[in-house]
Amino acid sequence: MSVTPPPGWYRDPSAPHLERWWDGTAWTEHRRAPEAPAAPTPPVSGPPAYGSQPTVPLTPGRPSDGGASGKGPKVVALIAAGAVLLTAIVTGVIVLGEDDGGGKVETAPTLATSPPVDRDPAPDTPSPSESASEPPADGPAVVTDQLNGITLPLLDGWVRPRNVTEADILMTTDGTYDCPADFGFCRHGKVTSRTASADDGSSPEAIAKADIEKAADAAYDRDLIGRRPFGGIESHKVMGSGPVSVAGRAGWFVRWRVTTAEGPGGYVQSLAFPTGVGTGSPVVVRYVFDAGDDGPPLADMDRLTKGIRSTTD
Template identity: 60%
Template sequence: MTPPPGWYRDPHAPHLERWWDGTAWTEHRRAPEVAGPPVPGPPSAGNPASGRAKAVALTTAGVVLVAAIVTGAVALRSGDDTDGAQTDTGPTYYTAPPTTEPPTTEPTSPTTEEPSADDPAVVVDELNGITLPLPEGWVRPKYVSESDVVMTTDGTYDCPGDGGFCHRGRVVSRTMPTSGGETSPETLAKRDIPEAADAAYDRDLLDKRPYGGIESHELVKSGPVAVAGRAGYFVRWRVRTAEGPGGYVQSTVFPSRVGTESPVCVRYYFDAGADGPPLSDMDLITKGIRSVSDPDGGGGVGNSVGPDKP
């Protein structure tokens, strides 16, 4: 059905209305007007102004009323010609026309945040004023009885000795006691390593032996190490146990850069064997330790370090 002459939405400029003479679009355009009596046509010398105009107005009003009853709307639609180019075919009636209004809201841009202590790749030890990187395969502590554990390997297994659940790896951060006023990282690390080995592979807090007890140990390596820009020292043991593969224990001691600058000891407990974490994670974590007051400060692992920084 060909619509009668009248003002309709311009198919090429939806924000305007264009005059349809009953067979084709004309060049007459106007801004949309509020609803009211239909306008007979664009002003021109040849436009009839009497009975024909009234008939056109009545016909247009009737069509609009019928379209409203059946929930239709007057809309513009373009058709495709045989070679794919679009041509104007005039206004057509159909129900539920899609809106042609542009969106009123602007797309939001993604926001970025600076890394924080809540970053899943960082563990924060507020007491000792340091942050430690969380390597792949490591998680924040779960199901552990020690209060100073800062991370463990993901998952547990049945302990080979007295029962219970064991982790393949644990990392502990603690403030070192300085009995007698001793603050030398080397002296404190050598003093701590036997206690660290017993805590990891001999008796637990319930006086049980998850690994059947320690049968022997040997020194793997030791030496100076730079931690968070401070001169420290580390000692690493290989521990053999009555049950299970045993493991590796390391005590790393360095001065804190916050508060009273009491010495801090980071202990590493790694199961030996194919299921244990790689020993390279010890160096990776040590290298990534930073002071909470200087997150961009230096760290590093090596056999020699420069003068102790103030």
């Protein structure tokens, strides 16, 4: 918002080296050479005619026919009395714009009356969409084998390894129990993975068939220090063997039902398939499920196999 200045001499917007008479509404044709600066004239309320401000102090007097101003001492005294009031609010700027034709447009002097607006931005505050909650303690419902570039779904009743000394463990059933041979602690289910070596075979079928006996012995015959927590394996039965699609790749599985000297025994499966990372070397995933009511559902083997994904997919 601005206030229209009172009548007086101002810098001529079309000839800055001269002063021109502003009658309070519009510019007149009266011009003169600038005089020594005098005290500014107090503003008169009213809307601006054009919207600009003078750049020189206001000078008193009215124009004569010859363009000179009157110099009556009374007028000078009256104008000087308002100098203090006007000093704080008068600003002088001549705004010269260009009309549509490219010529300069004369604008009237104005007085700025609106205080500056503080446009400092408010402190950054996160929006509801930016405020992320803490991730679940167990993270996403998958486990990842970074070395072989695969993930498996973490099914209900299964957890990531806790206090497990065996290598290559991806997940176990939750909790432990006293092993049937009355020493140590056993788990009802385990899933491991490892990269197949050249000695394991050249195809998923050969790898799975060569691995199943090793997997059964490690799970139900002897532990890492040579003990037999289940009293040893007495027999086994092939429950299934054949091709299977794993993460869109051709694999092979072999599943045994193992009978032990003590306890209900269990199921062991070796699954071999090529991965989609690195050189594509085959990976072997082993499933170990205790038999009996306390063991995990046998259907979880198939659910886990169907849920395997490559980290590159």
